[in-house]
Every structure is written in C-alpha cells, then in structure tokens.
Amino acid sequence: MKIEKTEVVIIGAGPSGSVAAGILRKQGRQVLILEREEFPRFSIGESLLPQSMQYIEEAGMLRDVVEAGFQYKNGASFVRGDKYTDFDFREKFSQGWGTTYQVQRAHFDHVLALAAERMGATLRFRHAVESVDVSGPTPELTARGPDGEPYRVQARFLLDASGFGRVLPRLLSLETPSNFPVRGALFTHVEDRVAPGTFDRSKIRITVHPQHVHVWYWTIPFSNGRCSLGVVARREYLEQFKGTETERLKAIVAEDPSLSGLLKDAVWDTPARAITGYAANVKSLWGNGFALLGNAGEFLDPVFSSGVTIAVKSASLAAKCIAREFAGEKVDWEADYAVPLKGGVDTFRTFVESWYQGGFQDVIFHPNASPEVRKMISAILAGYAWDKENPFVADSKRRLGVLEKLCAA
Ligand code: FAD
Incomplete structure (x- = not known):
C-alpha cells in the first residue's frame, strides 16, 4: 500500500479542521486535510458567535468570510409567550468582536476549506479515513479516495476534526456518554417572507415553547430572504408527532402563536431533517501524537450556538501546542490543551x-x-x-x- 508522509494530517474539513489548517500553514507546517464528503455539503450549525471571529482572523481567513456575503449578526433575541428580550453583542463585558454572521454552512465550510487550500494546505474531498494506528512513535492512518484504493499516511501529528463522524473516539474507544438527557432537533430552511421591520434579521431568534420550558425553536435569518428554522426537544416529546419530518416540524411550530404568526407566509420548499442524540463526550481530548478538535471531542447542546466557536477555539489551542512541540518543547496536552478548552465548555x-x-x-x-x-x-x-x-x-x-x-x- 502506498505510504505518504506529512507533518500534520487533519481528518475533516469542517470549521475546526480548516481553521487549524490555516493556523498551521501560517506557522509554515505541511498540512494534509482528508474530507469524506464533496463540498459544498449540508451541515447544521448556522449561527456563529462573535468570539469565533478571533480564530477565523488568526487563521488568515477573515477576508474570505467577510467577502462571502453572509447575513450580518449582532445579537440574539428571545421570546417566551408575550415576553421579548434581546442582547446586542456589541454591548458586552469582554473585549473583542461584537458582531459575526449567520451562515449557510454548505457555503461557509467550503469558503474556509478553500481558504486553507489557498494558504497551502493539501485538501482532498471524498477521501474518508478508515483506520488509525497511534501506537508507534508517529501516528499513521489509512484512507480511501474516490478511486477506491486505500493508502496510508504517516504524520508527525494527527488532528481529528471529524465532527459527528467521531473517527478517533470510535476507533480508539474514547467515547463516554454525555450526561445530558437525549434531545433531538427537527429543522429545515424556508423562504420566510417576513415583512421588513417585523423581525430583526441581524439576530438569531430563540422562541421558548408556550407550555414546555425544555422545548425551544431557532429562527436564523440568512442574507437571501430565507431562514433556518428548527426545534429542539427531548426525544420523547418529538416522538409524539407523527408523519414526515416536515409535517412534524410544522405541527410543533403551529403550537407557538408568535412563531407561527411570524412565519405565516413562509414557503416550506425544503424537506425537514431530524437529528437525535447529538450530545457526546470523550475520555480524553488527546493522546500519543493526536488531539481531538471541536465536535470530535465534546458536543453539549445547540441552544447558545456555541458549537462552531468551541470548534475553532480548539483549533487555535491545538495549533499552538503543535508549534511548541515541533519546536522541541515538552507539551503537557492536558494542562495546555484539554484543561483550557474545557474551561469555556464548562461555562457554557x-x-x-x-x-x-x-x-x-x-x-x-x-x-x-x-x-x-x-x-x-x-x-x-x-x-x-x-x-x-x-x-x-x-x-x-x-x-x-x-x-x-x-x-x-
Ligand atoms: P463538522 O462541522 O461536523 O465537520 C466534520 C467534517 O469531518 C465533516 O465535513 C465530515 O464530512 C468530515 N468527516 C467525518 N468523518 C470523516 C472521515 N472518516 N474521514 C474524513 N472526513 C470525515 N453550532 C453553532 O456554532 N451555531 C449553531 O447555530 C449551531 N446549531 C446547531 C444545531 C443543532 C441541532 C446541532 C446538532 C448542532 C448545532 N451546532 C451549532 C453545532 C455545530 O454543528 C458543530 O459544533 C460544528 O459543526 C462542529 O464543527 P467541527 O469542525 O468540529 O465538525
């Protein structure tokens, strides 16, 4: 079997993989990204947080994102019955970015992946990682591309940025259950036809179900008159609703008068999708020659749109540790990577x-x-x-x- 050598191999070209690649390329590292899908491809997680902009900027990808024409975002609004409140992220305690974007992830992830390639990373779509061996002095993996031929890659360091694919947690038995109850989401994109002025498109709108405190909806407007619409609830609640995913989502939206009123003229032109049991955790975020980024490590919950921010934060922290390790320093991955990353995750x-x-x-x-x-x-x-x-x-x-x-x- 063919063997390739590189300095850093990254599994997955989602936000964590591409941002890590950008930062490592700025350090002059040789980077290979293996991505199972052909981009653009659908992904959930469309509302960014301003903190993520710092890491996109650090990766040298800010201009790519700014010029892509995404919906400007400056805050979050919350609705419960007749109560409304909103937060403007520019009015905040911490220093740093106060604005960001609401993004169609198919486009956003493609923009970041192409930016990584522009910066000199080797990017391969439709190359799936199938096995790994981290028992030797350097990590090694086996991947298969569209020609069906498996090949091996040896690297000085391996980053698992495979998100819900959870490649290393599965292959190395690192998975541990999340201590959150099993929740699920139903979601789609609609042409919202909300009259101008009735809805602040620069904010995600979180609506709490009028009767059930644990059920909430997201409305994430995009820059093209469409919006992402979804509901999150415990699995048992979602299972009460029968029919297609679109029929179930429509029935749950109809339970909230303010949201169904807002979307009364919406065109439901895209079949809804469902995802359940996405909360996940691992025993360790690092090991011999490897680290887990973003969702390949822990995923909490979508309510505060923290997923992409945690993903790109992890990319930044890991890339800094790799720089030190390659410079000959002894890196304590627990103290310098896992503990700082988990600090913020625990706040969320x-x-x-x-x-x-x-x-x-x-x-x-x-x-x-x-x-x-x-x-x-x-x-x-x-x-x-x-x-x-x-x-x-x-x-x-x-x-x-x-x-x-x-x-x-
Ligand atoms: P991903 O974005 O999942 O990227 C992983 C990549 O790895 C994929 O492209 C995949 O194809 C590839 N891959 C997988 N297996 C392999 C393999 N074997 N070989 C090669 N490549 C592979 N986050 C937010 O920030 N804002 C939100 O509004 C938000 N809403 C959400 C709503 C829901 C219902 C859920 C479930 C999540 C939401 N999230 C949100 C979280 C967000 O989706 C993730 O946190 C984020 O996408 C993680 O990025 P990542 O780079 O770690 O992984």
Missing part, C-alpha cells in the same frame, strides 16, 4: 443546564436586570466563555445560582 454547560431547568430563562426575561449584569451575560452569549475577568465565567455556577434566585423571587 452551566448556562445550558440552567436554560433547560428554566432558571436562566427567568434571568434573561427579568424586567429589571442590572445593565452591568446584562453585559456580562451578553459576553457569554457572544461566546466569550473563556474570559475569566467575567465573574460569570470565573465562578459561573455560584454567580448564576445567585442570580437565578434573585430573578425567581
């Missing part, structure tokens, strides 16, 4: 758990919130979950717990 986890219990919903809909506290919350919703200057990051469980009690009173 605290807020996600509180969201589903209803406490964080009471906080954001509270009519008399202090402007300073709102700025701290806004920073977290904008993705600045690693900024320890923010008391709601440094001590998130306790701080949020106190705030929940105040807002419930």
Whole structure:
C-alpha cells in the first residue's frame, strides 16, 4: 500500500479542521486535510458567535468570510409567550468582536476549506479515513479516495476534526456518554417572507415553547430572504408527532402563536431533517501524537450556538501546542490543551443546564436586570466563555445560582 508522509494530517474539513489548517500553514507546517464528503455539503450549525471571529482572523481567513456575503449578526433575541428580550453583542463585558454572521454552512465550510487550500494546505474531498494506528512513535492512518484504493499516511501529528463522524473516539474507544438527557432537533430552511421591520434579521431568534420550558425553536435569518428554522426537544416529546419530518416540524411550530404568526407566509420548499442524540463526550481530548478538535471531542447542546466557536477555539489551542512541540518543547496536552478548552465548555454547560431547568430563562426575561449584569451575560452569549475577568465565567455556577434566585423571587 502506498505510504505518504506529512507533518500534520487533519481528518475533516469542517470549521475546526480548516481553521487549524490555516493556523498551521501560517506557522509554515505541511498540512494534509482528508474530507469524506464533496463540498459544498449540508451541515447544521448556522449561527456563529462573535468570539469565533478571533480564530477565523488568526487563521488568515477573515477576508474570505467577510467577502462571502453572509447575513450580518449582532445579537440574539428571545421570546417566551408575550415576553421579548434581546442582547446586542456589541454591548458586552469582554473585549473583542461584537458582531459575526449567520451562515449557510454548505457555503461557509467550503469558503474556509478553500481558504486553507489557498494558504497551502493539501485538501482532498471524498477521501474518508478508515483506520488509525497511534501506537508507534508517529501516528499513521489509512484512507480511501474516490478511486477506491486505500493508502496510508504517516504524520508527525494527527488532528481529528471529524465532527459527528467521531473517527478517533470510535476507533480508539474514547467515547463516554454525555450526561445530558437525549434531545433531538427537527429543522429545515424556508423562504420566510417576513415583512421588513417585523423581525430583526441581524439576530438569531430563540422562541421558548408556550407550555414546555425544555422545548425551544431557532429562527436564523440568512442574507437571501430565507431562514433556518428548527426545534429542539427531548426525544420523547418529538416522538409524539407523527408523519414526515416536515409535517412534524410544522405541527410543533403551529403550537407557538408568535412563531407561527411570524412565519405565516413562509414557503416550506425544503424537506425537514431530524437529528437525535447529538450530545457526546470523550475520555480524553488527546493522546500519543493526536488531539481531538471541536465536535470530535465534546458536543453539549445547540441552544447558545456555541458549537462552531468551541470548534475553532480548539483549533487555535491545538495549533499552538503543535508549534511548541515541533519546536522541541515538552507539551503537557492536558494542562495546555484539554484543561483550557474545557474551561469555556464548562461555562457554557452551566448556562445550558440552567436554560433547560428554566432558571436562566427567568434571568434573561427579568424586567429589571442590572445593565452591568446584562453585559456580562451578553459576553457569554457572544461566546466569550473563556474570559475569566467575567465573574460569570470565573465562578459561573455560584454567580448564576445567585442570580437565578434573585430573578425567581
Ligand atoms: P463538522 O462541522 O461536523 O465537520 C466534520 C467534517 O469531518 C465533516 O465535513 C465530515 O464530512 C468530515 N468527516 C467525518 N468523518 C470523516 C472521515 N472518516 N474521514 C474524513 N472526513 C470525515 N453550532 C453553532 O456554532 N451555531 C449553531 O447555530 C449551531 N446549531 C446547531 C444545531 C443543532 C441541532 C446541532 C446538532 C448542532 C448545532 N451546532 C451549532 C453545532 C455545530 O454543528 C458543530 O459544533 C460544528 O459543526 C462542529 O464543527 P467541527 O469542525 O468540529 O465538525
């Protein structure tokens, strides 16, 4: 079997893989990306957070993203019954980007992958990684391209950016169950036909179901008059609705008067899809000559649109560790990669758990919130979950717990 050699091999050309490739190319590294699909291909995860812009910029891909014509985003709005609140991410506690985009992922991921290629990475679509061996001094994998012939790749370092493909967690038995209940989502794209002025297209709109605190909908407007529409709920709730995925999604949207009113003229021209049990975790985010990026490691929950931000943050942290390792330094991957990455993920986890219990919903809909506290919350919703200057990051469980009690009173 043919053997190729490279410095860094990356499995998957989603946001984590392409951003890692960009940063490594800026370090002058030889990079090979193997992507199972042909791009553009559909992917879920369309609302970015401003914090992600820092890593897109670090990867040298900012201009590619800015010039792609995506929908400008400056915040998030929340609706529950007759209550409405919104957060402008430019008014936030942490320093850094306050705006970002809402993106069709087929296009966005393609833009990033082509940017990585422009920067000198070798990018191969329709090359699936089938097996890995990390027992030797350097990692090795076997892949198969469109000609059907398997080949081996030896690299100094292997990054698994395979997302829900979870290549290394499966092959190396690294998977551990998430401690979240099994939730699922039904989603589609519609031509929304929302009259101008009735809806702030520069914000994701999160609608809480009028009766069920654990059921919520997303509406993510795009720049072309269309929007992504989805609902997230526990599996048992979704299973009550029968029919095609589109019929089920329509029936659940009809349960919320404000959302169904907003979308009354929408054209449902794309069959809905379903995904269940996406929350995932691993025993370790790294091992002998490899690290897991983005969703190949842990995936929490979509409610705060944190997935792509965590993915590109992981890419940045891992690329820095690789730079040091290649420079001959001894890198402690637990202390320098896993622990810092998980710090922010755990901040999001605290807020996600509180969201589903209803406490964080009471906080954001509270009519008399202090402007300073709102700025701290806004920073977290904008993705600045690693900024320890923010008391709601440094001590998130306790701080949020106190705030929940105040807002419930
Ligand atoms: P992916 O984007 O999944 O990319 C992985 C790539 O690896 C894919 O292209 C795949 O084809 C490739 N691959 C897989 N297996 C192999 C193989 N064997 N060989 C080669 N290539 C392979 N995040 C947000 O930021 N905002 C949101 O609004 C949002 N909404 C979401 C809604 C739902 C319902 C869900 C489930 C998730 C949502 N997310 C959201 C999360 C987001 O989808 C992910 O966090 C993000 O895509 C992770 O990026 P990644 O680069 O790790 O992996």
